[in-house]
Amino acid sequence: MLVSSAVAEYLRYCAVERQLSAHSLEAYAVDLNDFHRFLGLDRPLESVGSADLGAYLSDLLERRRLSISTARRRFACLRTFFRRMAGSGRAADPFQGWRLELPRRMRLPRCLSQHEVRGVLSSLAGAQRVTSSSSAPVLIAVRLMIATGIRVGELCKILVSDVAPEATRVRIRGKGARDRHVYVSDAGLRSELLQLLETRAKQPTRDAHLFVNRLKRPMRSQSVRVALRRHSEASSNRRRITPHMLRHTAATLLIERGVDIRFVQKLLGHSSISTTEIYTHVSDEALRASLEKADVLANLAA
Numbered sequence: 001m002l003v004s005s006a007v008a009e010y011l012r013y014c015a016v017e018r019q020l021s022a023h024s025l026e027a028y029a030v031d032l033n034d035f036h037r038f039l040g041l042d043r044p045l046e047s048v049g050s051a052d053l054g055a056y057l058s059d060l061l062e063r064r065r066l067s068i069s070t071a072r073r074r075f076a077c078l079r080t081f082f083r084r085m086a087g088s089g090r091a092a093d094p095f096q097g098w099r100l101e102l103p104r105r106m107r108l109p110r111c112l113s114q115h116e117v118r119g120v121l122s123s124l125a126g127a128q129r130v131t132s133s134s135s136a137p138v139l140i141a142v143r144l145m146i147a148t149g150i151r152v153g154e155l156c157k158i159l160v161s162d163v164a165p166e167a168t169r170v171r172i173r174g175k176g177a178r179d180r181h182v183y184v185s186d187a188g189l190r191s192e193l194l195q196l197l198e199t200r201a202k203q204p205t206r207d208a209h210l211f212v213n214r215l216k217r218p219m220r221s222q223s224v225r226v227a228l229r230r231h232s233e234a235s236s237n238r239r240r241i242t243p244h245m246l247r248h249t250a251a252t253l254l255i256e257r258g259v260d261i262r263f264v265q266k267l268l269g270h271s272s273i274s275t276t277e278i279y280t281h282v283s284d285e286a287l288r289a290s291l292e293k294a295d296v297l298a299n300l301a302a
Contacts, residue, residue, distance in 0.1 A: 002043070050097065111249045124139040146246050182267055
């Protein structure tokens with residue numbers, strides 16, 4: 001089997017059997033096709049060995065000078081690809097006996113301050129008052145993301161039938177076909193969701209999407225990104241706000257308020273708690289408040 005055929009087969013497997021999102025499939029395709037281009041000729045899959053992996057690593061870091069994080073991501077994708085091919089008996093796994101040793105840099109998630117969150121919500125609410133109900137779904141969507149930490153792709157997949165009758169719980173279709181529930185504790189947000197449900201109940205099918213655009217089509221992730229960018233600028237925030245920053249902010253705020261990290265892990269849909277643990281390193285506001293309360297120098301003077 002040629003490498004190109006193996007890549008196409010693997011992407012079909014990821015789409016059909018693993019049910020990966022379009023965003024994940026696109027990322028896998030970029031990484032695998034980059035390795036395919038590096039090999040040059042469309043070689044037989046079984047001819048790829050550990051020497052090719054080493055040469056590819058040198059090409060990424062030395063010739064192209066890509067970041068270590070990019071190299072790690074590319075090789076993580078290659079590892080799962082060759083593991084799948086080896087498991088189906090189509091080629092030996094070149095990663096057997098070859099280990100990637102690159103330092104792992106822990107990057108802190110980009111979170112919003114409470115001032116920035118209030119600024120964006122205020123701008124969205126102002127736009128809703130001016131344009132009547134056209135901005136209401138976006139405002140509710142943003143509030144739901146801040147309250148629950150769901151991904152923007154997950155938000156756009158929510159169906160009317162996914163929302164509990166009292167809007168206290170929402171079913172989320174997560175990454176890797178892993179469903180979960182998130183809970184809405186804010187009474188105001190629950191009321192807004194119920195009003196949105198009443199509006200959407202006019203649709204002919206119960207499986208209609210909860211969030212739609214002005215054309216009554218399912219809201220797209222890009223629409224939320226554009227709205228956030230526009231309203232973050234309108235609120236005079238100094239940096240560009242993205243949907244994923246809302247997810248990071250939700251997790252950080254929950255941990256700062258003492259929510260057990262295992263509950264936060266379940267809420268965010270992380271398969272490993274080590275992914276969630278990074279938020280314990282970004283609670284700067286809680287750290288500042290604790291240090292002010294302790295006030296070491298003042299206690300020494302006393």
